[in-house]
Amino acid sequence: MHALRDATRSLHHLLDSQLPLARPDAGVADYLSHLRVLRGWLLALAPLLQPTGWGQGYLQALDADLAQAGAVAAPVTAAAPADDPAFALGVAYVVEGSQLGGQVLLRRLRQSGVDHGLRYLQGRGEATGAHWGAFLKALRARLTQPAEIAAACRGACWAFEDLLARMRRAGLLA
């Protein structure tokens, strides 16, 4: 856990300090551009995540939010690299972890009066903490060897870097 957090701290900071959706004045247009990028990212990660059993079920809510706005979804590009199960769990760490920040963003957007579905950010709602706890437990049980922890860190950094690159291509990050 500490290794994953340390390996990705600066990458997370880039997102939470610079994403348009994290700005105090973020509105529904920022939410929809954010979702379009996340959609391409989650679709690319899906083949890696599927065998882990984690990071599942977020795309449906995301697509429902985009559909509500009549928003055209971004095309899928660039498949994730094939690697070992520990790498895939590192990727799952980023997808599951992003739901924690999602709860903060959800509260902020609601306070700003954003009246869109926000189903994706809502995610598991009050069960988010319990789900994260279960994920961490599975992670600790599965990643015991130094080589597995290193592979998970590579997977987590790769997932963050891929998301950052997509955000940059969409003009959402400098």
Ligand code: HEM
């Ligand atoms: C889609 C982009 C994002 C991704 C992929 C992401 C990823 C993560 C990950 C992996 C964690 C777990 C860290 C850990 O405890 O080990 C996390 C936690 C968190 N993130 Fe993000 N995050 C994103 C955006 C944001 C934004 C924009 C904010 C700003 C509000 C934010 C705020 C937080 C907070 C408050 C936590 C909980 C920290 C804690 O409880 O210790 N995140 N995020």
